[in-house]
Amino acid sequence: MIRSLLLLFFLVELALDAAGQSAGAAARVEHLPAFPSRFVKARQIDVWLPEGYEQGKTYPVLYMQDGQNVFDPKTSSYGVAWEADSILARLSQAGQTRPCIVVGIWNTDLRFREYAPAQPYYALPAAFRDALAQERPGTPLSDEFLRFVVQELKPYIDRHYRTRPGRADTFVAGSSMGGLISLYAVLEYPRVFGGAACLSTHWPLSLQQNRPDFTNAMLTYMDRKLPRRHRPRLYFDYGTTTLDARYEPHQLRVDSLMRAHGYDATHWLTRKYEGAAHNEAAWKRRFAVPATFLLAPKPARRKPGQ
Template sequence: MVIKKEVMITPFQLPRMLHIYLPKHYEESGERYPVMYMYDGHNLFHDEDATYGKSWKMEEYLDYMETKLIVVGIECNHEGNERLNEFCPFDVDHHHFGKIIGKGEGFMDWVVEELKPMIDTLYRTQPDREHTAIGGSSMGGLMALYSAAKYNHYFSKAASLSPAVSFCYKQTKEMISQYQIDPKTYVYIDWGSDESRNKQQLTYATSRNLEIAHLFDKQGASVYPRIIINGKHNEETWEQQVPIFIDYLFGK
């Protein structure tokens, strides 16, 4: 089942909706579960909540597989460019979106200092690093990579779908190299072949994502980079990857 719960992001003084998936049989099991925190939580479970009317249908998949996992989806800020600001760790001057004021650090400080303790108190979680994951797509995918590096002592697993590393490729590489990555870290990263307009752009995207994967690998992390043939930058493609990254991160 999916529970909606409104919370306050105290650094920004803004209310925000959580979309929390509890595993099948949660109420009667008495078990404790690993937790995956995910960006753009409104797009994860139900079409009627999704920005473009198409969700990842994660509830259906997790219920069908009886996956023992709690998913905490954090809805984005829908006002203007605030999603870009909150889901970017760096200040960026973008050729299309203009100036992005990176609020990602403040957002993630709130996640680990306030949200995670609240979830661990309200629900039967396995709160240790080994059983805590982070994930998202596009700007959320960028934030998953950022969180897996800077907040590595909280998250041992990350799913980065179609990460928007082109926004701040140099800063992202420098950031990953700056932090010590625990070898017991698992990073899934993918990108679709049809996200790029031509072969040259696809070559650039592939090179960037493989370089990011290499930086994690160089520190001993386990990394699963993959290109999705005919994959697009949309919920339909990302829905199809749910079984793959869930199995990679939690199927061991």
């Protein structure tokens, strides 16, 4: 009788332990409101931790622009979110991506200035810069924004979470102007970021004019900055309706430059999505493609003699 009771007690304890571990290992989003900075305005940061996070593993990190649109439709600017957490959980369970941490960086009212790549901007013809200033007043703050991400936010994330901090496990992603700043991040900090996903990249920079001026400046900048060794993984895409209808001629020129620099399918992917518009719903539908491109499981290392 006593043995039976002890066995029953032992089994109950095991069940309770398993339940506790399961609850503790559930995926969740942690909110860091008003995250301070010496370089830019304070803003909210959302950190998604995947299922099983408490089990002691370490994880690659994906930093995503426009963080309010990344996880929750209730906080999204237009009522639709990418739902990157659900998509990444599904991909990870299917073995298509590595489990990762996602850091959603909310934007501010200075979004255009923080996301406009400064070096190509200052290489623009003066007349085009003047026209942009009428449309969107103020000069770029993108260098300051990237200092915030690299010098303040990333060190905090690496100290407080179980990350793999090296460039091979650190990625950045965004759409529209967020695509531009994500590309700029990789090229300005090639030792920090190992890849970028640039969805519906807003090459014209202007919303009113579809001119080649900024693309010209970006191509000159990229020609100088694209690494030939330790190449990042770069993903681009575009749709064919609404604002995305402007992008194909610009993207084709970028693609030509990528080929000229010897980038192949291992390090570069561009996709065209017929009928896709310039909005969160479209980016949500195809987010699995860049996620898989950046976060695909690494091939197993061969043992000596194999």
